[in-house]
Amino acid sequence: MNEIFGVPLPALLGQLMLGLVNGSFYAILSLGLAVIFGMLNIINFAHGAMYMMGAFLAWMGLNYWGIDYWWALVLVPLAIGVIGMITERALLQWLYKLDHLYGLLLTFGLALIIEGLFRDQYGVSGLPYDIPEALTGALDLGFMYLPKYRAWVILASLVVCFSTWFVIEKTRLGAYLRAATENPALTQAFGINVPLMVMLTYGFGVALAGFAGVLAAPAFQVNPLMGSHLIIVVFAVVVIGGMGSILGSIVTGLSLGVIEGLAKVFYPEASATVVFVIMAVVLMVRPAGLFGREQ
Amino acid sequence: MNKTTLIRLGYGLLLTALLAAPQVAYPVLLMKVLCFALFACAFNLLLGYTGLLSFGHAAFFGTAAYVAGYAMKAWLLPTPTSILLGTLAAAALGWLFGSLAIRRQGIYFAMVTLALAQMMYFFFIQAPFTGGEDGLQGVPRGSLFGIVSLADDLNLYYFVLAICVAGFWLIHRTIHSPFGQVLKAIRENEGRAISLGYDVARYKLLAFVLSAGLAGLAGATKAVVFGFASLTDAHWHMSGDVVLMTIVGGLGTIFGPVVGASIIVILEDQLADKVGSLVSVIMGCIFVTCVLLFRRGIVGEIAALKQRYS
Numbered sequence A: 001m002n003e004i005f006g007v008p009l010p011a012l013l014g015q016l017m018l019g020l021v022n023g024s025f026y027a028i029l030s031l032g033l034a035v036i037f038g039m040l041n042i043i044n045f046a047h048g049a050m051y052m053m054g055a056f057l058a059w060m061g062l063n064y065w066g067i068d069y070w071w072a073l074v075l076v077p078l079a080i081g082v083i084g085m086i087t088e089r090a091l092l093q094w095l096y097k098l099d100h101l102y103g104l105l106l107t108f109g110l111a112l113i114i115e116g117l118f119r120d121q122y123g124v125s126g127l128p129y130d131i132p133e134a135l136t137g138a139l140d141l142g143f144m145y146l147p148k149y150r151a152w153v154i155l156a157s158l159v160v161c162f163s164t165w166f167v168i169e170k171t172r173l174g175a176y177l178r179a180a181t182e183n184p185a186l187t188q189a190f191g192i193n194v195p196l197m198v199m200l201t202y203g204f205g206v207a208l209a210g211f212a213g214v215l216a217a218p219a220f221q222v223n224p225l226m227g228s229h230l231i232i233v234v235f236a237v238v239v240i241g242g243m244g245s246i247l248g249s250i251v252t253g254l255s256l257g258v259i260e261g262l263a264k265v266f267y268p269e270a271s272a273t274v275v276f277v278i279m280a281v282v283l284m285v286r287p288a289g290l291f292g293r294e295q
Numbered sequence B: 001m002n003k004t005t006l007i008r009l010g011y012g013l014l015l016t017a018l019l020a021a022p023q024v025a026y027p028v029l030l031m032k033v034l035c036f037a038l039f040a041c042a043f044n045l046l047l048g049y050t051g052l053l054s055f056g057h058a059a060f061f062g063t064a065a066y067v068a069g070y071a072m073k074a075w076l077l078p079t080p081t082s083i084l085l086g087t088l089a090a091a092a093l094g095w096l097f098g099s100l101a102i103r104r105q106g107i108y109f110a111m112v113t114l115a116l117a118q119m120m121y122f123f124f125i126q127a128p129f130t131g132g133e134d135g136l137q138g139v140p141r142g143s144l145f146g147i148v149s150l151a152d153d154l155n156l157y158y159f160v161l162a163i164c165v166a167g168f169w170l171i172h173r174t175i176h177s178p179f180g181q182v183l184k185a186i187r188e189n190e191g192r193a194i195s196l197g198y199d200v201a202r203y204k205l206l207a208f209v210l211s212a213g214l215a216g217l218a219g220a221t222k223a224v225v226f227g228f229a230s231l232t233d234a235h236w237h238m239s240g241d242v243v244l245m246t247i248v249g250g251l252g253t254i255f256g257p258v259v260g261a262s263i264i265v266i267l268e269d270q271l272a273d274k275v276g277s278l279v280s281v282i283m284g285c286i287f288v289t290c291v292l293l294f295r296r297g298i299v300g301e302i303a304a305l306k307q308r309y310s
Helices: A009-040 A047-064 A069-090 A100-122 A148-170 A172-182 A184-189 A194-219 A226-241 A246-266 A274-285 B003-023 B027-050 B057-073 B079-101 B106-126 B153-175 B178-188 B190-195 B200-226 B236-249 B256-293 B297-309
Strands: A138-140 A145-147
Touching (some): A009 A148, A047 A100, A047 A226, A100 B256, A138 A148, A148 A246, A172 A184, A226 B106, B027 B256, B057 B236
């Protein structure tokens, strides 16, 4: 049994792994989008730009200031989170009373600014970021070679996703957060500082994107356009999954990555569009999304 | 003089100015402004008058450009027929995308249209007839009914002007028709429009198809003017540009998109060789400033000022 539908098994498993890697990024980013949307009622178009900035900060850290990968994994999300909180205080907070669309438009403008600045500085050809020494090479599983870095990306993103789920669903802080999402005025009346929580939520959401950026730096090339390519696919993922449930975002993200990987093996021409086609089908069959609630 | 006469006089003056414009300005730039003005007006019909934010209008613009360009280059069809074909293709695509997108509201509508447009973008990268990264180059301008050569910039300018005025007239008529009133009602309060017995989904879809078709008309005309159709026409930046033009000029105003398109196109034209990739930074800054400070846009702010002092 070395072939499935005429495709050699190692090639199939390799693509599946790659699909899971991509799916991990979809999962982290759509999770961040969902958390931000729940609290701020804003679809953060700048999420892709924050992810790209995360990858660039990791690259700059390594090349300018000698900060290695492991430190970057901690410091970069913090830096992106701080940038996010400043953005929220300076720009986003004025939009909460307006139509949701203005939030999308403002963050779209932000994405253009960030992407343009990095493109002006670094061009579009992409910069290499070496895989840290401990994660180079591959594990021999007998039936396939598993590149260590890919395994690490999947593991790390699963840990981050489930910790986020745990914090939001099972802790006191998460309970405040859910309460503030449900009814901000009433939560405020109970003496909880809702504006502070909104700021922290946005910071946390984009910090997730920054973390994904650091994870992505060695997996792909560091490129100013990496964020906008990804964010549009993530939007489709969000439409498919709906933003109502955290576990829903994680599951949808991972499975769409896998489906994309399978498409690369069986019908490569469709690999770039399969997520969008699935979105169209979901819209026809279940307009609210797989895990969404009917409005 | 009463108000209608004044308005008619205003339109007359504007038309005269447009007819005389090539004497003072470069016709190709003027044609570019006209095409984008029509594009932005088409977009405004949807966002400004129906309240639907499509982030994927580049798909219609680009599709029409490719179809019209291909029809002229490969099938050697006359220019007007090709533009019509492009427009119809965009309207058909609009019907398809529209019927999917109107199943969701607000923010999701924007994400769905953006994602569908990106799908078209990937399709155009791979499709055999688009020339991939190079685009569809060397589209002939052709002639009008075999009599008037459109290779001449001035002839083409008047042809493009006629198309854009016709498109603009159609939008103007739509907005002021009973159909347009229903669209505005949907924008103001969808629930109430439903309770009054209007089939909101059908109205939205029709507005979407109309807007997509007119965006396609603009795209097809642009392909004729420049003699090529490329991936830029279908890129999400293009969708963003048209949103920006509409917002800068004034959402839901008749002339706003025209003003906005003129400003953005001329600005991009002037800046392109001076600041390179910083253009998108400047566009982004305009976006942020408009959303934070001038949500009514230029024409909207003027109208508001006028109202305050009268």
